[in-house]
Amino acid sequence: MHDGTGRIVVQNLTKQFGPVAAVQNLSFTVEPGSVTGFLGPNGAGKTTTLRMLLGLVTPTAGIGLINGRPFSQLGNPARVVGAVLEAQGFHPKRTARNHLRVYAAAIGVPDSRADQVLQLVGLGAAGDRKAGGFSLGMKQRLALATALLGDPQILVLDEPANGLDPEGIAWLRTFLQSYARSGRTVLISSHLLAEVEQTVDQVVIISRGQTMYYGSLDQLRDQQQARVLVQPSDVGALVAALREDGITGIEQVPDGRIAVSGVEAKEVADTALKAGVSIYGLQEEKVDLERLFFQLTNGQYAAPGQSQYAAPVAYQQPQPGYQQFQAPPPGYQQQPQQYQTPPSGYQQPPPGYEQYQQPPQGYQQQPHGYPLAPQPPQDNPYGQPQQDNPHGSPQQPQQDNPYGRQHGQGGLGGGA
Numbered sequence: 301m302h303d304g305t306g307r308i309v310v311q312n313l314t315k316q317f318g319p320v321a322a323v324q325n326l327s328f329t330v331e332p333g334s335v336t337g338f339l340g341p342n343g344a345g346k347t348t349t350l351r352m353l354l355g356l357v358t359p360t361a362g363i364g365l366i367n368g369r370p371f372s373q374l375g376n377p378a379r380v381v382g383a384v385l386e387a388q389g390f391h392p393k394r395t396a397r398n399h400l401r402v403y404a405a406a407i408g409v410p411d412s413r414a415d416q417v418l419q420l421v422g423l424g425a426a427g428d429r430k431a432g433g434f435s436l437g438m439k440q441r442l443a444l445a446t447a448l449l450g451d452p453q454i455l456v457l458d459e460p461a462n463g464l465d466p467e468g469i470a471w472l473r474t475f476l477q478s479y480a481r482s483g484r485t486v487l488i489s490s491h492l493l494a495e496v497e498q499t500v501d502q503v504v505i506i507s508r509g510q511t512m513y514y515g516s517l518d519q520l521r522d523q524q525q526a527r528v529l530v531q532p533s534d535v536g537a538l539v540a541a542l543r544e545d546g547i548t549g550i551e552q553v554p555d556g557r558i559a560v561s562g563v564e565a566k567e568v569a570d571t572a573l574k575a576g577v578s579i580y581g582l583q584e585e586k587v588d589l590e591r592l593f594f595q596l597t598n599g600q601y602a603a604p605g606q607s608q609y610a611a612p613v614a615y616q617q618p619q620p621g622y623q624q625f626q627a628p629p630p631g632y633q634q635q636p637q638q639y640q641t642p643p644s645g646y647q648q649p650p651p652g653y654e655q656y657q658q659p660p661q662g663y664q665q666q667p668h669g670y671p672l673a674p675q676p677p678q679d680n681p682y683g684q685p686q687q688d689n690p691h692g693s694p695q696q697p698q699q700d701n702p703y704g705r706q707h708g709q710g711g712l713g714g715g716a
């Protein structure tokens with residue numbers, strides 16, 4: 301069994317895809333009770349790392365541990381980890397509720413849990429709608445609902461804000477923070493710092509598969525010296541006076557001002573006054589996290605003077621004859637509201653839920669921890685899962701497991 305701590309430990313994880321070093325010697329720990337952001341630009345190795353952690357990709361070296369164990373050795377993974385790696389792969393003709401019931405059966409939780417998690421993610425009014433007609437944001441919510449079915453101790457979400465509108469992002473933030481405050485563990489990836497800045501307690505920033513920073517955002521801010529931007533009447537005279545006062549962190553910025561690091565604005569003003577230099581503008585610059593993030597991850601693609609990508613092509617006006625937007629035809633009706641206001645925080649399942657129910661007859665544990673679930677309807681569109689393919693794997697049942705690797709699917713409660 302696992303140690304029950306809810307801790308995720310990544311130790312020297314490495315993945316080499318042929319010549320591509322996707323992840324290089326990556327180490328970090330995610331503690332329970334916190335939301336950790338796993339950040340890096342496109343192609344940095346985030347998905348590959350999460351896939352290794354969830355047992356979907358075999359590491360070249362190193363190990364990922366959940367509750368002190370590799371994922372494949374967790375006794376009942378759906379109750380330990382809920383994961384969403386891509387919000388795709390729902391049966392298009394199956395309603396959201398039925399989709400959830402299929403997975404509920406697979407992990408041995410009661411049908412009623414489907415409605416609970418629909419409410420939790422704000423899809424209470426959409427339970428009877430077919431997933432094929434869902435927007436990207438609704439699919440994200442349904443994927444999250446699937447991951448929550450087992451009321452897991454740990455949530456691992458790859459780019460969960462992708463496709464959510466601002467209201468959805470704000471809701472997700474409250475939800476994840478409340479989930480973590482209840483003593484659980486949340487790990488979310490993103491390629492946008494701004495998207496998760498207000499959600500996370502700590503960050504792991506990677507670039508080219510390597511750790512660039514690991515710690516709290518506050519510590520990251522503190523490591524950077526604030527600057528004073530000053531516009532003097534005589535740049536040369538002020539620079540000389542500052543140097544005379546022992547201030548050396550001086551650089552010229554492109555707009556003609558000078559930036560002075562490691563001092564307060566008052567010191568710069570006093571030095572200027574002493575030197576008889578007038579000041580036309582003085583501003584203390586706050587540390588811009590987005591700029592820091594860019595600096596930490598900059599150059600992932602482009603060595604000086606070269607880039608693997610072609611220069612972007614400028615937008616061109618459409619050809620004459622391109623049709624203007626046309627008003628909808630008479631009779632067009634606004635869609636009914638999709639979401640219900642979900643509860644603001646994570647709510648535990650009601651008493652009695654904790655009672656683990658025996659899986660349906662015929663359920664057998666697979667050798668490496670995945671369940672044999674009941675046969676799915678014939679129209680299951682899923683394909684076969686692929687090993688070592690972090691992008692692919694539209695969801696896919698194996699012959700003996702219609703749900704395939706559940707944690708990799710349109711969101712899933714771990715693997716059961």
Ligand SMILES: Nc1ncnc2c1ncn2[C@@H]1O[C@H](COP(=O)(O)OP(=O)(O)OP(=O)(O)O)[C@@H](O)[C@H]1O
Pocket residue numbers: 317320321322340341342343344345346347348349491688689690691
């Ligand atoms: N199956 C594979 N075969 C070959 N290369 C792969 C494979 N999977 C990933 N890679 C490469 O590994 C690197 C890391 O990819 P990964 O998908 O982990 O990055 P990411 O940080 O999740 O990116 P994004 O933000 O775009 O999703 C990339 O260079 C990618 O092309």
